Amino acid sequence: MKKGRFITFEGGEGCGKSTQIKRLESYLKEKGVEVLVTREPGGTRLAELIRGLLKDEKDDPPCDRAELLLFLAARAQLVKNVILPALESGVWVLSDRFSDSTFAYQGYGRGLDLEILKIANDFACDSLKPDLTLLLDVPPEVASARMRKREKETNTEADRIELAGDEFHRKLREGFHALAADESDRIHTIDASGTPDEVWEAVCRSLKRLI
Ligand SMILES: Nc1ncnc2c1ncn2[C@@H]1O[C@H](COP(=O)(O)OP(=O)(O)O)[C@@H](O)[C@H]1O
Numbered sequence: 544m545k546k547g548r549f550i551t552f553e554g555g556e557g558c559g560k561s562t563q564i565k566r567l568e569s570y571l572k573e574k575g576v577e578v579l580v581t582r583e584p585g586g587t588r589l590a591e592l593i594r595g596l597l598k599d600e601k602d603d604p605p606c607d608r609a610e611l612l613l614f615l616a617a618r619a620q621l622v623k624n625v626i627l628p629a630l631e632s633g634v635w636v637l638s639d640r641f642s643d644s645t646f647a648y649q650g651y652g653r654g655l656d657l658e659i660l661k662i663a664n665d666f667a668c669d670s671l672k673p674d675l676t677l678l679l680d681v682p683p684e685v686a687s688a689r690m691r692k693r694e695k696e697t698n699t700e701a702d703r704i705e706l707a708g709d710e711f712h713r714k715l716r717e718g719f720h721a722l723a724a725d726e727s728d729r730i731h732t733i734d735a736s737g738t739p740d741e742v743w744e745a746v747c748r749s750l751k752r753l754i
């Protein structure tokens with residue numbers, strides 16, 4: 544039986560997921576809640592190896608179907624070995640991306656059949672669904688400005704997926720909006736174009752339902 548809560552953060556690169564997850568993690572810990580933060584793809588040894596393949600393989604990049612299956616393999620491993628055991632022991636799990644990213648990127652972005660994605664994803668994650676999903680929504684120009692800032696700060700370069708063009712990022716955002724419209728109880732869209740404090744306030748308003 545699941546006892547902890549499962550909260551996922553979604554949205555394009557640079558929308559502020561990592562920033563808000565850090566805040567929520569500290570906030571919950573202060574309240575005495577045991578918290579585990581995971582990132583997707585990754586979070587187990589095998590899944591981190593798959594993450595490397597997905598992000599860095601430039602000579603023989605995965606085709607769309609291989610990309611999907613790699614993401615799902617990583618997720619299956621994370622759910623079975625990390626997320627479900629944590630939830631069962633009462634830990635709250637915060638995930639930086641989860642199933643909705645698959646629907647947005649591989650479905651709306653790459654054009655793979657959404658119904659097939661939903662069945663395959665459900666199989667991979669043993670039907671686990673988040674209790675709450677926070678979709679951090681920002682216009683593409685804000686996201687790319689933040690990404691450039693982060694690249695400077697951390698001295699890193701954009702990866703294969705981050706480098707996909709504007710058209711892809713536009714489709715992604717529309718995809719996230721469509722997903723949120725379909726499941727408005729679970730997915731809360733947050734305007735993430737304000738300051739980190741403003742976004743955090745909106746995150747707290749959404750959380751009221753769970754706390
Ligand atoms: N609300 C915000 N306003 C301005 N800059 C932000 C905001 N949230 C995050 N940032 C900055 O933008 C960059 C991307 O944020 P990050 O949390 O890493 O996004 P993500 O994890 O969604 O890719 C970081 O440099 C971060 O400090």
Ligand SMILES: [Mg+2]
Pocket residue numbers: 560561562639
């Ligand atoms: Mg991040």
